[in-house]
Amino acid sequence: MCVKARVAPPACRGAGVAATSRMSALCVQWHRALLAVAARRRIRLPYAALAHLLGLLAGVLAAGSARAVDLPGDRADVMYHLYDGGGVRAHGPALLVRKSLLDKVSLSGTYYIDMVSNASIDVVTTASPFKERRTETGIGVDYVVRDSSITLSATSSEEPDYTADSANVDVSQEVFGGMTTVSLGYTRAQDKVGQRGTPGFIDSAKHWRYRFGVTQILTPRWLMSANFEAVSDEGFLGSPYRVARVFGAAVPERNPRTRTSRAVNFRVIGDLGSRDSGRAEYRYFWDTWNVRAHTAELGYSRYFGDLWLGDGYVRYYTQDRALFYSDNATAETIYISRNRQLSTFDSIAVGTKASYTAKRVPGKYEIKVNGALERVRFNFNDFTDIRSGEKYSFDATIMQVFVSATF
């Protein structure tokens, strides 16, 4: 979600303020009319309060008619991405195209390939290294009406032994004269899980995601946002290849078939006054598997001349293990996992991005060449490298190079 900090052209400035006054007047009129009806009919407290609420809601909706939200701009991105660390190398191209039609609808399409060569610690200690390819395609349509935008999108991801499909709907509404953007989103997803050597699929999983967010303009220089997301899963939520250790012996992992998680994220960004900005972010996550996680990020962006834009950031992440996670269990339990994604670990990442404007034709198009590089270190507190007997840790590099054109 991203707030739209609309800047009114000079000719519209007076109109904008006048429109806000008209909205307030309309709001008050509706409010009074509904309360009068409630009084005439001797409607009692909850109904009177409902009338009050409807009046205010009508005011908000009426307020919406005086402004208009812009569609996302037309653009095309071509990217090469790489992740390399912990014995896993995943790289490939990605593509995004977005085009608006009739100033009301914007269509988008994405295509993303991960070519994975996996020799991670799980794989080298319990199986054989392998290579595979994941392809993800996505389509979306954005529709704008008055101060609201509605996005419908769908994605489909295919691997040789795993398919995942999802459908998303996101709605956002500007209120209070464009000062606040409220957004709601819902995702329904379905996965099919296969296992190499077994024809067809062996199991499935369903996912439900509910999102709510608010972005608020605080001052002419500062913005903040708060996001909440709840995710529920049901079905096969592990890997058919991964093994756990019980009394030192390898056994297939056994995960619960349901999981519900919640996350809240607070972000703030401010203009620092020298063609630069700073941002801070904090997320807290908790779920029914007893995983608790904190994420904190600080970032800084700055223009260098007219053509260069640079960013730098530091991200710290820490989490506690799931209830049924064990490095080497000393008791038989219903559920058992040695998935290090569910272990106690922390990671620290340092990243930088640079953007160079290669061609700019004002009012027509702009072409930018971008690069991003992140170095991240993972430190696991209760996951042992059984080859050395030491606690496991590794470094990873994430790289992106992409060209983006806006037109």
Add this chain to the structure above:
Amino acid sequence: MRTRQIPAAVSPALAAVLACTCLLAGCAVQPWVKPFERERLADPIMKFSRDALSAKHFEHIRDVREGSRGATGVQGGGCGCN
């Protein structure tokens, strides 16, 4: 003198209505940052995420390596891949 009690079933609904009323009462509040004062906020460096494709890649990497997920503001969100 009898005092009127609010039935227990009504009180959560009443609380919800009052909470919504408080939130929506803001429609009478004048925007304290006028549209013509938002020029700095419209600059690309004031976006939490400038490039959707780049953000999606980072989101995917973190989703498959960390136990947590969600609330990142990336639309659609998540990837059901293993």
